Amino acid sequence: MDFLSKKARAIAPYTAGEQLRDRTYIKLNTNENPYPPSPAAAQALRTFPAQELRRYPRPDADDLRAAIALAEGVSPENVFCGNGSDEVLALSFPAFFDGEGAGACFADLTYSFYEVFAAFFGIPKKIVPLKADFTMDLAAMRAQDCQGYYIANPNAPTGVGIGRAQMEEFVASVPEKIVILDEAYMDFFGESCVPLTKKYANVLVVRTFSKSYSLAGMRCGYAVGSAALIAGLLRMKDCFNSYPVDAVAQAVCRAAIGDRPYYEGVIARVKAERERLQAALRGMGFTVPESRANFLFAGRGAVGGRQVYEGLKAQGVLVRHWDGPLLNDFVRITVGTPEENTILLEKLQNILS
Numbered sequence: 001m002d003f004l005s006k007k008a009r010a011i012a013p014y015t016a017g018e019q020l021r022d023r024t025y026i027k028l029n030t031n032e033n034p035y036p037p038s039p040a041a042a043q044a045l046r047t048f049p050a051q052e053l054r055r056y057p058r059p060d061a062d063d064l065r066a067a068i069a070l071a072e073g074v075s076p077e078n079v080f081c082g083n084g085s086d087e088v089l090a091l092s093f094p095a096f097f098d099g100e101g102a103g104a105c106f107a108d109l110t111y112s113f114y115e116v117f118a119a120f121f122g123i124p125k126k127i128v129p130l131k132a133d134f135t136m137d138l139a140a141m142r143a144q145d146c147q148g149y150y151i152a153n154p155n156a157p158t159g160v161g162i163g164r165a166q167m168e169e170f171v172a173s174v175p176e177k178i179v180i181l182d183e184a185y186m187d188f189f190g191e192s193c194v195p196l197t198k199k200y201a202n203v204l205v206v207r208t209f210s211k212s213y214s215l216a217g218m219r220c221g222y223a224v225g226s227a228a229l230i231a232g233l234l235r236m237k238d239c240f241n242s243y244p245v246d247a248v249a250q251a252v253c254r255a256a257i258g259d260r261p262y263y264e265g266v267i268a269r270v271k272a273e274r275e276r277l278q279a280a281l282r283g284m285g286f287t288v289p290e291s292r293a294n295f296l297f298a299g300r301g302a303v304g305g306r307q308v309y310e311g312l313k314a315q316g317v318l319v320r321h322w323d324g325p326l327l328n329d330f331v332r333i334t335v336g337t338p339e340e341n342t343i344l345l346e347k348l349q350n351i352l353s
């Protein structure tokens with residue numbers, strides 16, 4: 001007797017990237033930012049008054065919402081904050097999808113948490129294969145009978161992006177269906193669909209402090225959408241955890257989003273290295289779809305993804321590899337600092353020769 005529910009026994013949970021502590025690795029496996037959070041965010045952390053922690057934080061993170069609204073050019077009622085964008089995405093399933101409905105539609109190769117959340121909340125899924133060039137098949141998705149869509153843009157783990165104009169065309173063509181745009185990596189692309197949330201009632205954009213803001217350890221993400229969609233998320237939040245964003249995270253993320261100039265510099269550096277790394281990998285014979293994110297999806301046919309992953313790990317460099325028909329040949333490599341990327345390329349050369 002293990003007391004577990006049928007769901008707990010049967011569900012296949014999401015597998016997070018390795019956080020190994022057995023030696024010092026060059027860690028290019030979970031798309032973290034190689035640069036530190038902004039000095040303003042660090043200052044907010046250092047000066048946070050400990051006595052404040054005896055009180056619960058603001059349940060809806062109102063000061064942070066206001067700061068996000070200012071940065072995104074919307075009103076606070078258009079912003080919802082959660083404990084990482086994973087939690088925002090999780091709450092969006094029960095907020096916008098019915099167990100007995102037509103389900104949530106997403107690509108076969110995309111953020112694997114969507115599938116886990118659909119299973120967890122008992123929501124049917126409609127899976128649409130990516131095209132051979134790793135782009136999303138929006139026409140095939142449009143034709144699906146579903147309640148709505150999850151689209152990671154740029155997509156993970158491929159890094160492929162969809163421009164705002166093309167996204168708008170899609171959104172406008174499915175006015176009866178909700179389109180949830182996961183923009184975890186959008187700062188590395190610059191085609192955010194937040195402006196579309198003012199024009200289209202069916203668009204919800206989800207963003208995070210984990211990647212471009214160098215704050216994965218703070219666990220904070222947010223959604224931008226119509227006041228009605230945001231109210232739906234708030235209802236779900238208050239059925240689960242009234243205080244998902246802790247007081248320290250609220251203060252630190254508020255300082256971070258107020259310091260865009262610092263982050264513009266960080267983002268520019270990551271993008272420049274992405275281009276260098278992409279060219280170098282292609283020069284070594286890897287297939288790399290054009291990345292708009294802070295990582296590269298690289299495959300080299302005969303040298304399988306597992307072999308690359310294991311060969312790099314043995315040399316102290318962690319990248320991400322998944323087993324699976326579409327994924328076997330590939331590894332996903334986070335863009336690091338110039339020094340880290342140079343070491344990565346050296347170690348890769350060792351494996352190939």
Ligand SMILES: *Cc1c(COP(=O)(O)O)cnc(C)c1O
Pocket residue numbers: 031083084085086087111152156182184207208209210211216219220221
């Ligand atoms: C990293 C990531 C997230 C979530 O990150 P949080 O740390 O929970 O904010 C969401 N979507 C995609 C596609 C990601 O890669």
